[in-house]
Amino acid sequence: MSQPEVSFDTEPGRYRHLRLEFDGEIARIVLRVDESGGLVPGYELKLNSYDLGVDIELYDAVQRLRFEHPEVRAVVVTGGLEKVFCAGANIRMLAQSEHSWKVNFCKFTNETRNGIEDATAHSGQTYLAAVNGTAAGGGYELALACDQIILIDDGSSAVSLPEVPLLAVLPGTGGLTRVVDKRGVRKDLADVFATRSEGVRGRTAVEWRLVDETAPRSRFAETVRQRAAEAAARSTRPAGAEGIALPPLRRSQTGDTIAYSTVRAELDRANGLVEITVHGPRHDVPESLERIHELGADFWPLAMTRELDDLILRLRTNELELGTWVLRTEGDVDRVLAFERVLAEHGRADWLVNEIRHYFKRTLKRLDVTSRSLIALIEPGGCFAGPLLELALACDRQYMLDGLLQEDEPARIALTANIGEPEPEEKDEPKRGGIALAPGDGEREPARIVLTASNFGSFPMGNGLSRLASRFHGDPDHVAKLHLEAGRRIDAAEALELGLVTFAPDDLDWEDEVRIALEERASLSPDALTAMEANLRFAGPETMETKIFARLTAWQNWIFNRPNAAGPEGALRLYGTGRRATFDRRRV
């Protein structure tokens, strides 16, 4: 199969597979997958099975509930088909997909499920799975991402993880990890469960901790309603809050440029890389919290985060051969810091600012698990300060220009003109932001970075550490020392000395050093880089979340390469044909 170009744009009015229902403080996500609505031809989405297209709608729904519906305090996920909750990832889709597609699909699915848990933990929106019928494989894994699972007790509906016995693959989007680590199912029972294709139902499912409770059909709706009401009553969401709209992103794609209002990407196919520039705020910080709510999706931190999120998803899915992402920023450091202060000031008390902060956190986490080499270029005119410095710290390496480039050189390497059409700068802006694109400006200053509270725990990685704590895993005292540097402009030599950047070449070396690094990166095996980066980026502890991306995902990716599952005679490919796979019986 050749791969379609995927867009992540959607909205409730366009959903084909989900319905969002609202009843005061309780929302329902009703899964009723359109069998003929697969993202690519070749399979039918029977029994509420899903593909990436369904997942895109689910992700969109979870996001909109957080931003557009602050009145919602509990979210019930349920199936809209008779006796079916969700049959999991569509098997024919998996069987016909290329390895890279399967891996990327599973990653996005995992991220959305983590987002469901994040909403429960940080957003006052508790998710409950109302399992009204069969919940198999990824269907049960979706339920596992919810805070509570209520299973209908009708004598037949079961939860199951039939991947191992039926398909010779894993319940690999969180299932094996969440069963034992989140729900505390005993591992021997988990072994029985995950090898029993028919699954477990009724009282046994409760006893084994696979679900929280069961309810007969006659009391199912009422039980779910009651549990949702109880969860809603515990919510910290404010009363009377009004949501903001998440309008379609303004994105222009012209040739090899993807441009949004604050984020721009130049696809350099010849060199296998993407140059991504995140622009700092073009306006001064809003004068009041009310104004932030009025601005809504135009408020810079939210606009930037949405655009970056969309870009990451599009590049990851559609641009597999662009193996290196070069990240830059442009703009005014003071403004970035002013926006950060307003985020910090209102982050706990205001639901919207809280949501924006957590959304930026999740977007950074997406970067952490992105299988591309990430290189930060810190140059004059950039604004790697506080929250934006996290972008650099998420990278595999940081290059910072020491001093200025000579006047007659372009300040930036191989970056073409700005093709997207951003709003013009406000008139009263000091002439510093975006300087590299404004040749002739006499006030050029060398690059500076700024550490702030944002870098010491506001945006933790999946392993629970700040990116600085992870970076200095071997030297925690150094993180304490860096606290003393917070708020200061740090130049390249200092940044190198403090271990905040990898290299700090001066103008004589800059271009060669960066170019050679990018060329070398492009020459290495994409697989080896993916695996190396996945290991080096997560120094320190593992959490349930990182275990899903590490232990579980890596094993699943292994299986997706093994003939017993994915070969022409493998179980995944033969499923439904009536033929049985013949396994290579050697244990590896």
Next chain:
Amino acid sequence: MSQPEVSFDTEPGRYRHLRLEFDGEIARIVLRVDESGGLVPGYELKLNSYDLGVDIELYDAVQRLRFEHPEVRAVVVTGGLEKVFCAGANIRMLAQSEHSWKVNFCKFTNETRNGIEDATAHSGQTYLAAVNGTAAGGGYELALACDQIILIDDGSSAVSLPEVPLLAVLPGTGGLTRVVDKRGVRKDLADVFATRSEGVRGRTAVEWRLVDETAPRSRFAETVRQRAAEAAARSTRPAGAEGIALPPLRRSQTGDTIAYSTVRAELDRANGLVEITVHGPRHDVPESLERIHELGADFWPLAMTRELDDLILRLRTNELELGTWVLRTEGDVDRVLAFERVLAEHGRADWLVNEIRHYFKRTLKRLDVTSRSLIALIEPGGCFAGPLLELALACDRQYMLDGLLQEDEPARIALTANIGEPEPEEKDEPKRGGIALAPGDGEREPARIVLTASNFGSFPMGNGLSRLASRFHGDPDHVAKLHLEAGRRIDAAEALELGLVTFAPDDLDWEDEVRIALEERASLSPDALTAMEANLRFAGPETMETKIFARLTAWQNWIFNRPNAAGPEGALRLYGTGRRATFDRRRV
């Protein structure tokens, strides 16, 4: 390549690749690999590169230092070739090996390195790497397993992890994990290091924390001697202790039976399984600590552990198609408990008893990472008590017979007669042990298990938890409750109720239920089982040790299946041919 039958038997007099040298409290392991001494044909072990055969000697040396040389308080690992420490795993060997061989080889290598760290942590034998020349790839990973790394500063000798740039595989035997997690190398520098084939030397190696110090050739030997003396001075090893000998194991292999003095395995090729029986002590517990030292390798806990260790290694390496291991015990529960008491009593104070306890711990950990389905059968005549109960808890499932089988049935399923020739039972033994093999005995009692202190933390898994704590990860209070049951005989119904066993069928169901479970297991995909078990067995936290077997190993196994590395045109296969791999550039 077809795979040779591998034996793990060796001793210093037979080493081809290492030399053990002793200088009072300091020992040296000098690596001087015999180029023509490869375990299989097809490659030359140049530049101190290694294969499984070299690793087997290293493992043997580490074990013997612990048991035979209690006077040793520091161990220096160094290279015996000019300007070469160790060039890592032999690349041609890797290139010509089957996937399963590479995976199994890496696992054993990892286990030996963990053993080196275990000796440093628990044995008062601190390992130091005296890197006298090139330490590349697995060579540097060997150094990383040592407590200190001293690198010669001769203007050329470097440490390096060139796997990614040269071979398109990972530094996958601990390298990527230990660099950031153990040594605290900053992850961006680790990224540079692991993509730079020539490595890092001199002052930079120290600054990046890749080594602890450098010393010029003129002072290298003296510096190493001094550091070793300092480490020795901190050792807790007693003065004047005398080692015990580790004589060759008495192992008979007849047809499909492998029999030792206390451990026996029946290979059931038709059903793809191995029936392993561990026999409890046949003698009463020695009357004194002196007697334990006299018995040495004949002391039951050590004999049993050595035999089990050897069996695990042989089966893992040589019997890939036997995917299920059925574990039983036979013997007298009281004796097992008596031996446990003597181990607990002297475990801290006596170096030998301490060694035996840690060796049993490591052997259990080997079981934890063994890619075979592990099924415990708890039957009358067994002695799953205390330390031996850990064998059952290491299994994926536990089946316990409730009551007795009818007189006319064999007490055990499909277990052939005892082919090994164990020593006869002592005459005064109560007629309980090994009952299943003594039909006609009238005093048959139903199976019992016994919890003791051994099950609450004496033998932690790699994740730092006891097997009970990991089993009840979701219910820590239950572990506290189980403490109250310690010392009591627990029958099948109670064991089921307490969650200590998975199933407890009575005599009517026993045979069918066990048989069906084993048949079902044999029908599933070996790969899916390996991956499922690797996930379910490690509920709870991850540690550096488990990260190596989880995140790092799973990614390496993935790469070992990817064409960019292991395909006919992959970098691993083309290395040394002068041809360059052409990579599929899609990022996965």
